[in-house]
Amino acid sequence: MPPPLTPRRHQAALRAQEAVRCRCIPHRTLAPEDIHSLAGADVSYTGSCACAAVVVASFPDLAPIECATAVTIIRFPYAPGFFAFREGPALLKAFHSLTTRPDIAMLNGHGYAHPRRIGLATHIGVLLDLPTVGVAGRPLVGTFREPGPDPGATEPLVFEGEQIGLALRTRTASRPIILSAGHRTDLALAEEIVAATLRGGRMPLPLLEAHRCAAALRAAVVHGR
């Protein structure tokens, strides 16, 4: 089990987030037509290990290009608002083992839609100086009106009087997913990328593939011990 989040570590984490947030470029630095490859990343857990998977595919056809994985010992407890410290090490390790550098990456978690505007997607993007977008299954902070029932319906996610993300209905009868900008991107680009990678599931295909890959890695890790 990872060591507890003592007041000391908590304060250190807050300072680290602030330092990373200052380095975030909060606007798009690439146009949709400049995106030729895209990565999806997710992490699975065994209890003591974080199993990360990054899948890279061509864009917009999503033909498989490469997949990288990495396993690390979990050294940070589960604490909403501090995912980067828990999953970051494994994700960075996986990204660094890639042969090709994707033009943009989507992470399973929030980007700007975070209490301090520095969620996992933004954090990882800054450390790799890679354009990123955050995609989560539910909001961490903020509220939104229920989007219409049809796929494509959206409603702004608002927190502290500011729109921090977007609730998007991707499938009829499924809870909307939450999108937010990461590093070197904006909410509009995040929406374009997600919309272009949906293939009938609640979550965009790249994240579903990363999820399955991470789950398979987890199974292999559990098996071999």
Next chain:
DNA sequence: GCGACAG
């Protein structure tokens, strides 16, 4: 003080 709280 109580409850909520990405994966």
Next chain:
DNA sequence: ATCTTGTCGC
């Protein structure tokens, strides 16, 4: 997230 079988529905 993870522990867990079958099951209802498109």
